[in-house]
Amino acid sequence: MYIYLHNLMKIENTQSQMRKGVLEYCILTLTSSGEVYASDIITHLKEAKLIVVEGTLYPLLTRLKNAGLLKYEWKESDQGPPRKYYSLTEEGIKFNKQLADTWTELSNSVNQLTNVK
């Protein structure tokens, strides 16, 4: 029976697919403001209801960093040990611009489609 269930389209899957794509763009945008700390990114993403649990962010940050879009620096903090502060690389800035364009186009297209009824 499970075999059949697995093959069915699940709303959760589609939703998380949609969210995942947007999430990378949002992380890059949040980081574009300069040097940001992971928990600041988390706070914003949570407020925007883009992530539910914090753990989602860390693999994404690492992946974006490995892709050369993000970089981080260790900085001393007044509370506790040094923290990683993330910022965009040159490539990340370009990437983010392209994503911004794509997003505008996409949201326009979707709005246009959903408004025609």
Place this chain on the structure above:
Amino acid sequence: MNKIIQINLAGQAVSIDEKAYQSLSYYLQTLENHFANTIDGQEILTDIEARIAELFFGKIRKGNTFINEKDVAEATQLMGSAADMDIDDETDTKQSQRTTSTNNKKLYRDTDDRVLGGVCSGISAYFGMDTSVVRIIAVLLIIFTGIPLIAYFVFWAILPEASTPEDRSRMKGGNTTINDIVNNVRQEATDVARNVKNEASNVADRIKKNSNFSKSAKSLTSGIEQIIKLFAKFFGAGVLICLVTAGIALTVFLLANATGGFQVNTGDSGTLIPSILKSPTLNWIF
């Protein structure tokens, strides 16, 4: 009464009570297992540990003298489970595997729903089957073969009782397949291998330092103890798989006989089980 221990979490000393430590290390272990095959797993893990440490220090600043179970539960809930942290793109093929490979499932005895020791209800919870079905299979097997009676007492002795709510949720877990059991046992084996290796190097260190020998002998025995436990688990998994397959074979056989569907002579019975193993029946039932 609970012991307070000091742990090193992402390079910082944290005071934590023993139970909280156990659930934290269990949580981190599931993440480690989850990220074990990814290249940057270690980095992700360190980031997560650092974040948890930060959350803990927030608690300590608020006046907690140590981290308790509630704090750990809060932190782990905030961070989310290993499945929430998946970002792989190759979703479709992996998705179905992922839902079944939540490795944090354990076999327990469910003493809240028991006839004798709660073994059957524990097994049914593990496989997501109906308790009565498991009981009927067990009783049939005991009547027809007599072997599972021994297995039952072995399970009764080996399986821990699901006493805490965490145990109970781990007992039920997600969906499980035979593959998961094999993976679990394999994971267990690597863990033990690592522990034994660590113990061995500890022992070697201590002998080098000419320090108290009885202590090192003690840690060596704990290594041996773990190996024995592992063998017990291998054995348990083997018995379990046999039990389930035999159960299925028997039910199919009985059903077939009852309806007069097909005749099985003694010559064929040897090939009956493998063909059932290959058939989708097994997948379907699990």
